[in-house]
Amino acid sequence: MSLSVALTKGRLEKKTVAMLERMGYGTENLKDKGRALVFEDTKKDIRYFLVKSNDVITYVNHGVADIGVVGKDTLMERGNQNYELLDLEFGKCKFCVASLPDQDVFQKVGHVKIGTKYPQVAREYFLSRGIDVEVIKIDGSVELAPILGLADGIVDIVETGTTLKENGLVILEEVCEISARVIVNKASFKLKRNEIMAVVRDLESVVKEDAHKNGFEG
Numbered sequence: 001m002s003l004s005v006a007l008t009k010g011r012l013e014k015k016t017v018a019m020l021e022r023m024g025y026g027t028e029n030l031k032d033k034g035r036a037l038v039f040e041d042t043k044k045d046i047r048y049f050l051v052k053s054n055d056v057i058t059y060v061n062h063g064v065a066d067i068g069v070v071g072k073d074t075l076m077e078r079g080n081q082n083y084e085l086l087d088l089e090f091g092k093c094k095f096c097v098a099s100l101p102d103q104d105v106f107q108k109v110g111h112v113k114i115g116t117k118y119p120q121v122a123r124e125y126f127l128s129r130g131i132d133v134e135v136i137k138i139d140g141s142v143e144l145a146p147i148l149g150l151a152d153g154i155v156d157i158v159e160t161g162t163t164l165k166e167n168g169l170v171i172l173e174e175v176c177e178i179s180a181r182v183i184v185n186k187a188s189f190k191l192k193r194n195e196i197m198a199v200v201r202d203l204e205s206v207v208k209e210d211a212h213k214n215g216f217e218g
């Protein structure tokens with residue numbers, strides 16, 4: 001049975017395609033893509049869609065894609081109704097709470113205002129800390145919010161730390177680690193278990209090879 005796979009375009013795209021290539025899959029169409037959005041694997045009975053991260057989850061939720069590759073950040077924000085079968089160990093970054101150095105939101109009396117692209121994650125984190133929070137949804141350049149006084153602090157993704165540093169913000173707490181994950185629609189997993197597991201095992205063998213190379217194993 002053929003498989004449909006939704007891939008996150010943008011930051012995760014290159015590494016995902018490189019991984020498929022190392023698995024011996026036919027990635028020519030994905031690499032030479034022009035403006036196309038659907039790509040047939042030239043060796044396997046698989047078609048790929050390249051979409052934004054939130055849409056990966058939507059396509060997998062609806063079973064239009066059997067498998068999805070998406071960041072843990074997006075899964076945490078949306079909530080996951082699919083199986084999360086594998087950590088691909090790339091696209092690594094962290095969710096952090098940050099602020100200006102003299103505005104530690106964890107020391108503030110009364111409610112704190114947090115600017116973020118991830119309102120659900122921010123709300124849950126502050127509630128778990130027993131802090132009364134007002135979350136302000138921002139679509140980008142989140143670091144501006146405390147600088148301009150829109151919020152006391154932010155919850156955002158930190159990779160190298162450069163954006164925080166260049167804007168004079170500091171990390172107050174690390175919320176959790178993020179990386180790219182493989183999700184599978186539950187009904188698809190019943191109907192196409194063998195085909196899906198073959199892909200997941202191929203992905204896993206590349207992940208393990210890298211872990212071995214990096215000296216994290218054996």
Ligand SMILES: Nc1ncnc2c1ncn2[C@@H]1O[C@H](COP(=O)(O)OP(=O)(O)OP(=O)(O)O)[C@@H](O)[C@H]1O
Pocket residue numbers: 008009010011012052053054070071072073074091092093157158159160178179180
């Ligand atoms: N420095 C980083 N900033 C943001 N995301 C990162 C970073 N490093 C890795 N990632 C991962 O890459 C995924 C895709 O990020 P990308 O910026 O391409 O798309 P996006 O978050 O949907 O943003 P946009 O709305 O601008 O398309 C994120 O969901 C996250 O898992």
Ligand SMILES: O=P(O)(O)OC[C@H]1O[C@H](OP(=O)(O)OP(=O)(O)O)[C@H](O)[C@@H]1O
Pocket residue numbers: 139140141142143156157158159160161162163164
């Ligand atoms: O720690 P760093 O390596 O500096 O990366 C983190 C930055 O990258 C992301 O922003 P993005 O580039 O997606 O732009 P955006 O602000 O428009 O979301 C994220 O929201 C941080 O601002």
